[in-house]
Amino acid sequence: MLYVGCHLSASAGNFEMVKTAQSIGANTFAFFTRNPRGSYAKKLDLADCEKAMQALQEGGFGKLVAHGAYTMNLCTADPEARAFAADVLCDDLRRMAALPGQYYNFHPGSHVGQGVETGISQICDALKKALAPGYPVTVLLETMAGKGSEIGGRFEELKAIIDGVGSDQIGVCLDSCHVHDGGYDIVNDLDGVLAEFDRVIGLDKLKALHLNDSKNPFGSHKDRHELLGDGDLGLEAFRNIVNNPVLKKLPMILETPNELPGYAREIALLREMEI
Secondary structure (H helix, E strand, O other): OOEEEEEOOOOOOHHHHHHHHHHOOOOOOEOEOOOOOOOOOOOOOHHHHHHHHHHHHHOOOOOOEEEOOOOOOOOOOOHHHHHHHHHHHHHHHHHHOOOOOEEEEEOOOEOOOOOHHHHHHHHHHHHHHHHOOOOOEEEEEEOOOOOOOEOOOOHHHHHHHHHHHOOOOEEEEEEHHHHHHHOOOOOOOHHHHHHHHHHHOOHHHEEEEEEOEEOOOOOOOOOOEEOOOOOOOOHHHHHHHHOOOOHHHOEEEEOOOOOHHHHHHHHHHHHHHOO
16 A cells, blocks of 8 residues: 655644645645744644544554755855754754654755755764754655755765664655655666665665656755656656555655646545556
């Protein structure tokens, strides 16, 4: 059975997200832990979290894939902004402890001229601090498209972060649009890309997928998502993904430019593709 879902609004609470997911045929989902373009986070409702956890278990859901704010840059050149981002990460993991056993995914960050090595070191420092309390959450580094000074566009960069942190609570979320735009040919050589991932990082660290088509050509380093089948990857690429023996076991999150009815159609489409 595939675990497929999409990004949902957290405005009405965690239990409501479970109900919404079920209404569109999803059995996993993603949500932002706070304002994705800012820093505001609503007050944590522990009773709602407990109710949601019970509903997830009763509904046979796979692991959820929460998403950190886009503005959280752990390797910005501004020391104050970097310290604030590290504090946000710590607070997000504390909040995720109320939904134990789930995933927390985030964009590693952009070094903005400091250099990749310095950026990776700063990301590692922030992650070590945030993971120190041992909250019951696994942190996922998202594969990036390599736009500008982004870190995470190459598997080797993610491996360096994982090794630098040295924790079992860290893994990777592979984004189909990002790796395509970043120069990994999952359209024509999915097995080859996974073999390289295994060689560099280890497939045991691959924990979740973001499924998005791309508005841009292979290797463009752009990162603009498209509806499944309407972009440069095409439907056959997603058919290969959902039938890959390694990938089909992972939670799959749609981040296509869609509303709920569109997500329901794409979830049904992916399920129909499974052999």
